[in-house]
Amino acid sequence: MSKIVEGLYYAESHEYVKIEGEYGYVGITDYAQHELGNVVYVDMPDVDDEVEAGADFGAVESVKAASDLISPVSGTVVEVNEALNDQPELVNTDPYANWIIKVQLSDASEAEKLMDAAAYKAFIGE
Amino acid sequence: MIYVALPNETQHRLPFYLAMEEYVARMLPVGDYFFMWQVEPSVIFGRNQLLNSEVDVEYCRKNGIQMYRRKSGGGCVYADRSNIMFSYITPDSNVNFTFNRYMLMVEHVLQKLGIDAKTTGRNDIVVDGKKVSGNAFYHLPERSIVHGTMLYDTDIERMVNSTTPSDTKLKSKGVESVRQHVTTLNKYLTISIEEFKSFVRENLCNSEIILDDVAVEQIKKIEQEYLTDEFIYGHNPAYTVINKKRIEGVGEFEVRLEVKKGVLRKVNLMGDYFLVGDLDGELLSLLNGVEYTPSAVENALQNVNTSNVIMNLKKEQFIKILF
Numbered sequence: 001m002s003k004i005v006e007g008l009y010y011a012e013s014h015e016y017v018k019i020e021g022e023y024g025y026v027g028i029t030d031y032a033q034h035e036l037g038n039v040v041y042v043d044m045p046d047v048d049d050e051v052e053a054g055a056d057f058g059a060v061e062s063v064k065a066a067s068d069l070i071s072p073v074s075g076t077v078v079e080v081n082e083a084l085n086d087q088p089e090l091v092n093t094d095p096y097a098n099w100i101i102k103v104q105l106s107d108a109s110e111a112e113k114l115m116d117a118a119a120y121k122a123f124i125g126e
Numbered sequence: 127m128i129y130v131a132l133p134n135e136t137q138h139r140l141p142f143y144l145a146m147e148e149y150v151a152r153m154l155p156v157g158d159y160f161f162m163w164q165v166e167p168s169v170i171f172g173r174n175q176l177l178n179s180e181v182d183v184e185y186c187r188k189n190g191i192q193m194y195r196r197k198s199g200g201g202c203v204y205a206d207r208s209n210i211m212f213s214y215i216t217p218d219s220n221v222n223f224t225f226n227r228y229m230l231m232v233e234h235v236l237q238k239l240g241i242d243a244k245t246t247g248r249n250d251i252v253v254d255g256k257k258v259s260g261n262a263f264y265h266l267p268e269r270s271i272v273h274g275t276m277l278y279d280t281d282i283e284r285m286v287n288s289t290t291p292s293d294t295k296l297k298s299k300g301v302e303s304v305r306q307h308v309t310t311l312n313k314y315l316t317i318s319i320e321e322f323k324s325f326v327r328e329n330l331c332n333s334e335i336i337l338d339d340v341a342v343e344q345i346k347k348i349e350q351e352y353l354t355d356e357f358i359y360g361h362n363p364a365y366t367v368i369n370k371k372r373i374e375g376v377g378e379f380e381v382r383l384e385v386k387k388g389v390l391r392k393v394n395l396m397g398d399y400f401l402v403g404d405l406d407g408e409l410l411s412l413l414n415g416v417e418y419t420p421s422a423v424e425n426a427l428q429n430v431n432t433s434n435v436i437m438n439l440k441k442e443q444f445i446k447i448l449f
Contacts, residue, residue: 013267035221036265040199041174041301041363046387059173059197061301064249065221065263065270066173066199085299085364 001126002031005096009111010120011072018099019111024073025099026051028060028091031124036062039091042084043069044100049077051103053110058100060091073110075103129331130154130161133339140165140194141352142345143211144273146337148197149345150215151269159215160330162323164207167281168192169288171202172262176298176362179291191288195358198262198273200249201303202289208279208310208319212259212326214272221270225249225263228272232259235329239322241314248304249274256309276326278319279312300363360387371447376438379447385418393448403435409444420449 008016014032018025033039041061051057051071058069079102084090090098115123130150143163150159169191171180177193180202186193191204205211212232218224229245236243236251236258243251243258251259261274289303315322337345351357364386371379377399384392393410403409409430416426423445432439 035219037221041299043174043361043363061172061174061199062221064199064225065265066197067265068197068267070267 002029002034002124003096004030004117004121004126006117008096008117009072009114010117010123011070011114012123013068013070015070015072016096017072017103017111017114018096019105019108022105022108023078024075024103024105024111026069026071026073026101026103027099028069028095029120030095032060032067033092033095036060036065036067038063039088042081042088042091042100044080044084045077047077047080051075051077051101053113060088060100069100071103072114073103073105074107075105077101078104127158127160127331129327129334130159131334131336133336133342138163138165139349139353140168140170140192140205141349143213144194144196144352145345145348147213147215147264147271147273148266148348149337149341150213151266151271153341153344154215154335156217158217159213159335160327161213162326163211163213164209165205165211166192167204167206167284167288168194169202169204170194170196172200172301172303173197173264173361174199174300174363175202175303176296176300176365177359178362179296179298179365180289180303182288182290182292184292186288189284189288191284193358194352195361196262196264196273196352198264198271199301200262201260201301203260203275204280204285204288205275206280206284208277210276210278210319210323212274212276216270216272217268219265219268219270221263221265224270225261225272229261231330232274232276235326236311238329239315239317239325241311250306253309253311253314256307258309258311277308277310278315278322279310282308282310295367295369297366297368298363299365362387364391369447369449373439373443373447376436376443381447383418383448388418390414390416390418390423395447399439400437401435402433402437405435409435420445423448 043059056068249261264271367383379397382394
């Protein structure tokens with residue numbers, strides 16, 4: 001059974017965003033990391049890059065597949081999780097602690113279009 | 127499964143077919159699709175691979191072998207017109223399930239031809255323990271693309287030469303290829319490559335869709351991204367260069383450079399040289415964020431006298447250590 005954290009917002013493409021004030025921390029869900037298998041590389045954007053809700057901003061590659069990362073929110077990348085450069089497997093260990101990018105949100109109301117924990121739980125059929 | 131055909135026999139470059147997969151995944155109604163394609167000699171490396179640590183770039187340029195990056199994961203492969211490429215597009219998103227089902231379908235077709243084909247855990251199909259097919263997976267939000275090679279025949283020498291990197295000083299932070307022994311299907315078959323393709327198609331597909339010229343134009347638009355230098359070369363993962371050099375009268379040097387997107391990020395210098403200044407503060411830190419080219423490095427060190435940091439070291443000697 002996949003871990004789902006209360007208080008986060010979830011996208012159908014299995015990314016989550018954790019909102020803290022004007023910032024959003026974006027990563028992939030436990031369900032997604034489980035589906036992908038052992039992560040071997042995370043292709044991240046650069047700081048100051050713009051991301052757009054619904055558009056891809058990088059990829060996660062596992063031993064089996066490369067999967068596009070779709071941003072659930074729009075804004076500017078203010079930080080990337082540098083630890084993933086050397087230890088991409090952290091995404092498997094704890095995907096919620098190991099967010100991928102920190103975004104300065106351009107429109108915080110976008111999160112309302114996403115699913116909450118209960119809706120996401122139903123979406124993945126658990 | 128539905129076979130996807132093009133409106134005519136025009137030959138395309140490799141990225142066209144990768145774009146065609148994306149077109150099928152993004153534009154066609156939900157369903158299972160399959161098509162086969164062949165290209166002029168090309169190497170294709172995985173999404174997160176470092177070109178120079180996978181490919182002999184000079185050999186490829188000299189021999190007219192094209193170099194392309196794909197969006198699926200995994201390692202580097204060589205293709206020519208006798209290595210048939212298979213593309214499979216499905217709405218299923220579970221990676222293991224989709225992969226296994228597809229691999230078993232292909233394995234089964236080969237077995238029907240009397241070939242003792244087996245799927246391995248590493249997404250390959252082997253015959254007599256040697257690889258005939260390597261497969262990779264690209265996961266889009268609502269579709270999955272699985273594609274792979276099928277070695278009917280090929281120029282093994284060119285395959286080995288083009289995918290053996292000449293530059294072994296580089297250590298990629300990205301994904302490295304797993305090199306394996308290969309064999310070709312024509313050693314086990316008496317039918318021609320065209321007969322083989324027909325057999326595969328008849329066994330996997332029960333209907334056909336023929337794309338029109340409008341679709342081809344749209345595919346060409348998607349193809350543009352694959353053709354950019356930014357995608358092929360700029361998308362390289364970070365890597366480390368390790369150079370060792372002895373300079374007479376100065377000492378032994380070992381430098382480690384971390385390069386990301388063509389820019390120096392971290393420089394370490396070790397050795398038995400004699401330090402007379404602040405190595406990091408007066409020299410190495412000046413290189414952070416500098417483009418990894420001799421001219422850019424020279425520019426960044428314009429006002430530095432290297433012999434004030436390392437005894438007897440001339441600036442041009444230091445630059446030679448870095449490249």
